[in-house]
Structures are given as structure tokens and as C-alpha cells.
Amino acid sequence: MEAQRSIRDCWLAVNLSGLVPGMGQCYGGQWAKGLLVAGIFFGMVSHALWSLLAAEGNTVRAFWLLGAAGLVYLLNIWDAFATAGRPLYPLGNRQQGQDVWYGVFLSQILPGLGHLYLNQAVAGALFLAVGVGLSLMANQQPVLMPLSCTVWSIAGYHAYRSAPMNPGRDYSRSRQMLMVVVVSGLLLRLGIGSLPMWVDQAVMQCIVPSESMVPTLQINDRIFVSRDRLYQPQTGDIVVFKVPPEAIALVDAEPDDLFVKRVIGLPGQQIEVHDQQVWVNQIPLAESYLSAPTDYQWGPEFVPSNAYFVLGDNRNESGDSHIWGFLPQANIIGKAYKIYWPAGRVRSLQR
Incomplete structure (x- = not known):
């Protein structure tokens, strides 16, 4: 015993x-x-x-x-x-023809597989079609994700309940474990399925489209952008923002385009560009990230409240605030904080 x-x-x-x-x-x-x-x-x-x-x-x-x-x-x-x-029953119950937990295991992999193993073709085909179909639809309509996860869990539960039972065995303990597996599986799928949405709410992925931020950012660099509603840009931050309406015609942009530039002037600061140098409140701004001096003049002007003055690091080839004006704070999506790909260019953008 x-x-x-x-x-x-x-x-x-x-x-x-x-x-x-x-x-x-x-x-x-x-x-x-x-x-x-x-x-x-x-x-x-x-x-x-x-x-x-x-x-x-x-x-x-x-x-x-x-x-x-x-x-x-x-x-x-x-x-x-x-x-x-x-x-x-390592490979199936030879007396009954099926192993109950093996059927549940197959249903965890793909809904309906456990029923097919149990020779229940109709139920297996139904769970397979509904489960896979909802999963594919949930990729386009995230609101369907909880329903898809529920169907997968129900498939495992139903596979267990559909399996032939040995009259000589006590299944009370096994049924308790079934609820552990079903509930845990549902919670796990909901958590994994929701993870991309949680991440997307906090972090945005962008691909650098132009050479305006060379040498800091190269074309096709993939960057992470922090989404924070309370974010207050600071001088030197690299920000991603929706293109202002004034810039659409001046730099040949589309309304849905995203720009990436560096914050140079904060609200209330006086900005001026002359003698190959940016001046903030009449003090020269140290810019070690530039590969070439600025060859144009601009200002002086004061940055309005709730707006910023932004420039590209490729100072002379960038369509930025010196062309289309100040950036409204409402247009800023967030701060670019990391190049995450290509592998050879992975680095922090924090200052």
C-alpha cells in the first residue's frame, strides 16, 4: 500500500x-x-x-x-x-484505450487534439476550429483574447470529462487537480496574451526613417520609446513625436509620420543659432554628439509655453524646429531611450 x-x-x-x-x-x-x-x-x-x-x-x-x-x-x-x-499509463491506458491526462496535455498544446486522441473526431474538429479561429481573430481584435483563452481551457476540461474512466479507481483527487490545471492554464494564457498589450502601453517600438539624427541614430535603427503621460522633456533628450501640421508641407511629410529629434530648448528659454553654435539663454550649448558644426543662423526667439525647440543631430540635413517652428508638447509621444537592434548598435540613449 x-x-x-x-x-x-x-x-x-x-x-x-x-x-x-x-x-x-x-x-x-x-x-x-x-x-x-x-x-x-x-x-x-x-x-x-x-x-x-x-x-x-x-x-x-x-x-x-x-x-x-x-x-x-x-x-x-x-x-x-x-x-x-x-x-x-505512460503511452495510454491499454485497458481503457486512452490516458485521461495525456488527452488533457494534448489539449493544452492545441484545443481539439485531446479529443482526436480520444477518438472524438467531431468534438476535436469543433474545438480545433473554434480555438484556432478565435486565436487568429484575437491578433486583430484583442477584445477576443479572453474568449480564445477560455475556449482553450474548456477544451482541456472537456477532454478530461470525455475520457473513459476506470470504475475501480477513485478520481476525486484527480478532479481536484483538473481544476488546478484548468484555472492555472486560463490565468497563464490571459497573462501571456495580455503581455504585449501591457508592454505596448509602456514602450513603443520605432524604426529610424532618415539620416536627420546621424551619427547618434542611423537609418533603420530600431529604438524603444518610453510612453509616460507625466514625462517632461529635458534638454538633450531624444523624443519621438507626431509631425506638427506646419511641418507637413515644409519638409514633405505625411500626417501620420513620426519624427525623432533632440530637445534643445525648453519652454521660456531663449534660443539662438549663430557662429556655428546653439545658444540657450545666451549661453553656448555643449553638444558633443554633433559630427559637424551648424552652418545656419536662427533666432533669437523664446520658446512658448507647452512647446519645445528640437533639432536633429545631423544639424545641417534635418527638417526640424529651425525650419517649421516649435514642437507642441501635445505632439510628443515619449522619450527614445534605447537602440535595441541591429545587434552591433545596441546601446542606451540615456544621458
């Missing part, structure tokens, strides 16, 4: 570790290993996200870490299968 109690269902362990790495090992009684696996996996993922999104982080390292985390995840699933002890 004692040996019988130690038996764990390997496919339930796989389901658990598929949801939370290390959870299947804990279910198999190896808590130290399970917590170690969870710590390694989530440590890698956390550091990868920091490396990707933080100004000081290295994007290339982030990709390596995500790849390593994926390998740990797969090894974790394989180890959960082995850790659970003698599997009840």
Missing part, C-alpha cells in the same frame, strides 16, 4: 510542469528540484525581459536567455515525466 501511494501520474506531472516549470517535480515529491527548476526558469525569463527592455540591457543577451529558458522549459517537462515515479 505504501508503494501504491507513491505512484504519481506522469502525464499529470507533465501538465503541471507545462503550466509552471517545477510544479510537476513538486507534485512528484521532489520539492527541492521543483523549486530549483522554477527559480532557474523564472530567473532567466526575468533577466531576459530586463535585458530586452531596460536602457542598459543587452538585446542579444535577452535572446540568448530566452532561448536558454525555452530549453530549460522543455527539459523541465521531460524531467517531470520521469520524476513522477512509475507512470500510471
